[in-house]
Amino acid sequence: xxxxxxxxxxxxxxxxxxxxxxxLAFRGMEGTVPYLHGSQxxxxxxxxxxxxxxxxxxxxxxxxxxxxxxIYGGAANLKMGLTNVTKKYQPQMIGIATTCLTETIGDDVPxxxxxxxxxxxxxxRPLLVHVSTPSYSGTHMEGFxxxxxxxxxxxxxxxxxxxxxxxLLPGFVSSADYRYLQEIMDxxxxxxxxxxxxxxxxDGPALLEYEKIPGGGTPLxxxxxxGGAKATVEFGxxxxxxxxxxxxxxxKSGMRSHRLGLPMGxxxxxxxxxxxxxxxxxxxxxxxxDERGRLVDxxxxxxxxxxxxxxxxxxxxxxxxxxxxxxxxxxxxxxLCATGGRSGHFAEAIAAVTDGxxxxxxKAYEGMDFFDIxxxxxxxxxxxxxxxxxxxxxxxxxxxxxxxxxxxxxxRIGGQRIIHLGYRGAQQLFDLVVNSLIEKKQNDSPVGYSYx
Amino acid sequence: xxxxxxxxRETQIYRKGESTFExxxxxxxxxxxxxxxxxxxxxxxxxxxxxxxxxxxxxxxxGCAVYTWDIRGALSSGPELHRLSFSTDLQERDVIFxxxxxxxxxxxxxxxxxxxxxxxxYSTCIVGxxxxxxxxxxxxxxxxxxxxxxxxxxxxxxxxxxxxYKAACNAMFRLIGTGDTSGISKYSINILGDFNLAGxxxxxxxxxxxxxxxxxxxxxxxxxxxxxCRAHGASLNVVQCSGATMDxxxxxxxxxxxxxxxxxxxxxxxxSEALYDVARFFKEPDIMERTxxxxxxxxxxxxPELQKYKxxxxxxxxxxxxxxxxxxxxxxxxxxLIGMDVVMVGSQTGTTEDYQELExxxxxxxxxxxxxxxxxxxxxxxxxxxxxxxxxxKERPIAYKLxxxxxxxxxxRKEALAGFTGMLNFAREVYSSVMSPVWKxxxxxxxxxDQTFKR
Numbered sequence: 001x002x003x004x005x006x007x008x009x010x011x012x013x014x015x016x017x018x019x020x021x022x023x024l025a026f027r028g029m030e031g032t033v034p035y036l037h038g039s040q041x042x043x044x045x046x047x048x049x050x051x052x053x054x055x056x057x058x059x060x061x062x063x064x065x066x067x068x069x070x071i072y073g074g075a076a077n078l079k080m081g082l083t084n085v086t087k088k089y090q091p092q093m094i095g096i097a098t099t100c101l102t103e104t105i106g107d108d109v110p111x112x113x114x115x116x117x118x119x120x121x122x123x124x125r126p127l128l129v130h131v132s133t134p135s136y137s138g139t140h141m142e143g144f145x146x147x148x149x150x151x152x153x154x155x156x157x158x159x160x161x162x163x164x165x166x167x168l169l170p171g172f173v174s175s176a177d178y179r180y181l182q183e184i185m186d187x188x189x190x191x192x193x194x195x196x197x198x199x200x201x202x203d204g205p206a207l208l209e210y211e212k213i214p215g216g217g218t219p220l221x222x223x224x225x226x227g228g229a230k231a232t233v234e235f236g237x238x239x240x241x242x243x244x245x246x247x248x249x250x251x252k253s254g255m256r257s258h259r260l261g262l263p264m265g266x267x268x269x270x271x272x273x274x275x276x277x278x279x280x281x282x283x284x285x286x287x288x289x290d291e292r293g294r295l296v297d298x299x300x301x302x303x304x305x306x307x308x309x310x311x312x313x314x315x316x317x318x319x320x321x322x323x324x325x326x327x328x329x330x331x332x333x334x335x336l337c338a339t340g341g342r343s344g345h346f347a348e349a350i351a352a353v354t355d356g357x358x359x360x361x362x363k364a365y366e367g368m369d370f371f372d373i374x375x376x377x378x379x380x381x382x383x384x385x386x387x388x389x390x391x392x393x394x395x396x397x398x399x400x401x402x403x404x405x406x407x408x409x410x411x412r413i414g415g416q417r418i419i420h421l422g423y424r425g426a427q428q429l430f431d432l433v434v435n436s437l438i439e440k441k442q443n444d445s446p447v448g449y450s451y452x
Numbered sequence: 453x454x455x456x457x458x459x460x461r462e463t464q465i466y467r468k469g470e471s472t473f474e475x476x477x478x479x480x481x482x483x484x485x486x487x488x489x490x491x492x493x494x495x496x497x498x499x500x501x502x503x504x505x506x507x508x509x510x511x512x513x514x515g516c517a518v519y520t521w522d523i524r525g526a527l528s529s530g531p532e533l534h535r536l537s538f539s540t541d542l543q544e545r546d547v548i549f550x551x552x553x554x555x556x557x558x559x560x561x562x563x564x565x566x567x568x569x570x571x572x573x574y575s576t577c578i579v580g581x582x583x584x585x586x587x588x589x590x591x592x593x594x595x596x597x598x599x600x601x602x603x604x605x606x607x608x609x610x611x612x613x614x615x616x617y618k619a620a621c622n623a624m625f626r627l628i629g630t631g632d633t634s635g636i637s638k639y640s641i642n643i644l645g646d647f648n649l650a651g652x653x654x655x656x657x658x659x660x661x662x663x664x665x666x667x668x669x670x671x672x673x674x675x676x677x678x679x680x681c682r683a684h685g686a687s688l689n690v691v692q693c694s695g696a697t698m699d700x701x702x703x704x705x706x707x708x709x710x711x712x713x714x715x716x717x718x719x720x721x722x723x724s725e726a727l728y729d730v731a732r733f734f735k736e737p738d739i740m741e742r743t744x745x746x747x748x749x750x751x752x753x754x755x756p757e758l759q760k761y762k763x764x765x766x767x768x769x770x771x772x773x774x775x776x777x778x779x780x781x782x783x784x785x786x787x788x789l790i791g792m793d794v795v796m797v798g799s800q801t802g803t804t805e806d807y808q809e810l811e812x813x814x815x816x817x818x819x820x821x822x823x824x825x826x827x828x829x830x831x832x833x834x835x836x837x838x839x840x841x842x843x844x845x846k847e848r849p850i851a852y853k854l855x856x857x858x859x860x861x862x863x864x865r866k867e868a869l870a871g872f873t874g875m876l877n878f879a880r881e882v883y884s885s886v887m888s889p890v891w892k893x894x895x896x897x898x899x900x901x902d903q904t905f906k907r
Contacts, residue, residue: 035715041491
């Protein structure tokens with residue numbers, strides 16, 4: 001279903017632009033500097049936006065194109081920029097993403113990169129991966145997946161023999177989520193290449209020496225070996241025919257891929273763990289069975305506080321699908337699922353995760369902005385909002401709790417440390433939702449009990 | 453030791469006392485240097501943003517609008533239209549077939565919905581390339597809707613932030629001269645270059661009110677279209693943040709003969725000087741007397757508490773990296789007032805004259821830098837063993853990662869740092885960062901004694 005009603009203007013968008021997603025994905029690869037081929041502003045704006053969420057440095061280089069480059073082409077600046085980044089950062093890789101400017105003036109980046117490689121010595125040159133990310137098509141999520149696909153496509157080899165690793169492509173989740181996923185894979189004893197990995201690069205410790213490029217990220221050698229893995233697990237129910245890391249590997253080496261929803265809540269996490277049991281040949285480690293058990297226990301303890309509460313969920317498509325699946329299974333009624341994306345698969349994915357759980361399907365709209373969401377909210381009368389910080393003005397207007405999840409979280413600290421995934425993430429989010437609803441009831445109550 | 457800067461950037465860094473003063477500035481950022489600068493669009497957007505009863509429509513793909521949604525702490529005493537982020541969200545087909553029709557429809561839709569007093573239409577990189585005729589679209593919508601619809605020529609790649617300031621000034625200049633100026637006092641001013649972050653312009657306006665001076669237009673903090681239209685009726689333009697709004701003052705001087713003075717509201721010294729300068733301009737003994745009294749009262753109010761901070765902060769070291777260097781002058785003085793030494797100062801868009809003045813007022817050994825980047829800044833912080841770094845959002849994690857204190861002094865802040873009260877807030881901010889007990893845990897101070905914290 002598309003956005004209803006169909007306004008021409010956009011007010012308070014519920015999406016970001018493509019190069020931002022690509023920059024973040026590149027940031028999760030070892031020794032990599034994200035590089036935007038465009039004018040200086042793009043890189044600076046995105047750095048500011050990302051920093052406000054993570055409170056971590058993020059250097060994104062830029063071609064800093066000016067007027068004459070826009071007329072005569074940006075090739076010379078791109079090459080100079082690559083040389084300068086190489087000199088200052090000594091990166092193992094530079095991840096080059098285009099912008100609307102360079103796409104429109106028609107810079108042929110693959111060609112320029114090829115030229116640059118001819119003109120420079122391989123020994124002194126980092127790996128160069130490039131991806132086309134014009135901001136006028138798609139959102140930051142398309143940019144994120146495109147950068148992952150580009151890295152796999154341009155780095156992964158197709159070895160004759162397979163190894164026993166599993167490729168895990170989680171998409172864009174929090175640093176704590178990447179950490180937790182790695183822990184799960186380790187506990188299953190599965191050798192894993194997780195791409196990207198923002199667990200350390202965007203949530204690092206205090207340092208004595210400033211790291212030009214923060215440690216961590218998916219090792220480039222591991223990306224090279226991804227073609228030989230025994231399987232790929234990729235999260236995303238709305239990816240459809242999008243070219244992703246998994247589809248590239250399928251084409252390259254005919255690798256089997258398992259596409260799952262983001263493991264949020266019990267139902268979706270069970271599917272993920274079932275997949276891991278198959279891949280590892282082991283049963284779920286006791287640690288996670290316990291996590292699941294405690295989660296079920298908590299669901300029971302607090303089920304009445306959440307039952308029938310009406311929620312509006314907004315944000316990135318797959319994040320919203322995961323949240324909806326989870327909220328539906330705890331008894332919250334999702335009434336509107338909204339995204340700024342336009343994958344064409346959103347409503348279908350929402351239906352898939354709520355079918356048989358909800359009596360009535362929630363509205364599920366693509367191409368939404370916060371003007372549309374606010375307009376819908378007026379008639380729907382939600383009890384809570386679930387999404388990133390940019391829904392705060394609406395939550396404030398409606399005087400209802402906002403459950404902050406995903407990206408960006410600009411009005412609280414620690415967005416990178418929220419665990420959304422798995423039983424552990426569901427547990428934390430569940431406590432948060434329940435307590436927010438109780439707090440609201442308690443604050444609004446004339447009595448003000450200090451017990452539940 | 454590895455060189456701090458790329459060879460091409462060496463002339464943009466100067467260490468006072470090491471050679472005769474010379475610095476290169478006002479040039480395009482070097483490709484690949486990770487400049488802290490933004491773009492032309494950013495310059496226009498930040499200047500016009502606080503005009504609260506105007507529609508601000510960004511004509512371009514979604515990024516430019518979404519990254520500038522409600523990002524300034526610029527308060528309004530009335531309408532808050534400026535806090536919404538409007539975009540034409542150009543798609544591939546618009547890029548191919550042109551975005552003029554979409555722009556026109558979006559303008560009609562939004563003007564009907566919000567009834568703004570005027571609309572600013574910001575051009576972005578891509579609009580400059582596909583060649584939409586903004587001027588023509590705006591003219592047609594002006595005719596149809598009966599409000600000024602003004603194009604802002606802010607294509608991101610056409611210069612740096614300064615060009616964006618100029619584009620914003622050009623846009624506002626179209627409004628000036630269209631309003632009724634009857635009833636304006638001869639003791640009247642316009643406030644240029646204050647953006648009412650955390651209510652700062654309200655403080656400054658209150659000072660002027662107590663002096664007996666009428667403020668005609670706020671340009672642009674808590675700004676209104678109607679006031680800007682009659683700004684030519686004021687006797688004087690009082691210009692802060694001159695990089696952003698001096699062009700407008702110059703245009704007004706040329707066309708309407710309005711003289712201007714440059715001021716800064718940061719720090720006791722500069723705030724007092726600003727008020728005295730305005731009082732001196734009007735050559736009216738009563739105004740001067742009231743000004744003297746006001747300053748005395750205000751300074752007395754904050755002085756005792758300031759001494760407490762000074763005692764604690766004396767000898768601590770500060771580094772400054774801000775957008776425009778005029779603010780840096782005030783900060784150097786403000787730090788001195790609380791006993792601190794400024795060991796590094798730089799800006800994104802300073803001019804040669806700005807840097808000359810910085811050179812004149814700083815101590816020997818101070819690093820002066822133009823258009824710096826994270827790697828340079830971190831090396832300066834370490835080299836100078838800085839206790840507190842003053843900058844914006846992009847500088848904050850650089851300081852924190854190295855265990856250095858930080859004070860936010862850019863346009864997103866939510867603390868009022870201007871005026872006399874602002875000086876106190878500033879000292880408090882610096883104090884609460886420098887004196888925090890958390891620094892004893894950071895590797896910079898454990899000096900690697902705790903091996904686990906060394907990576």
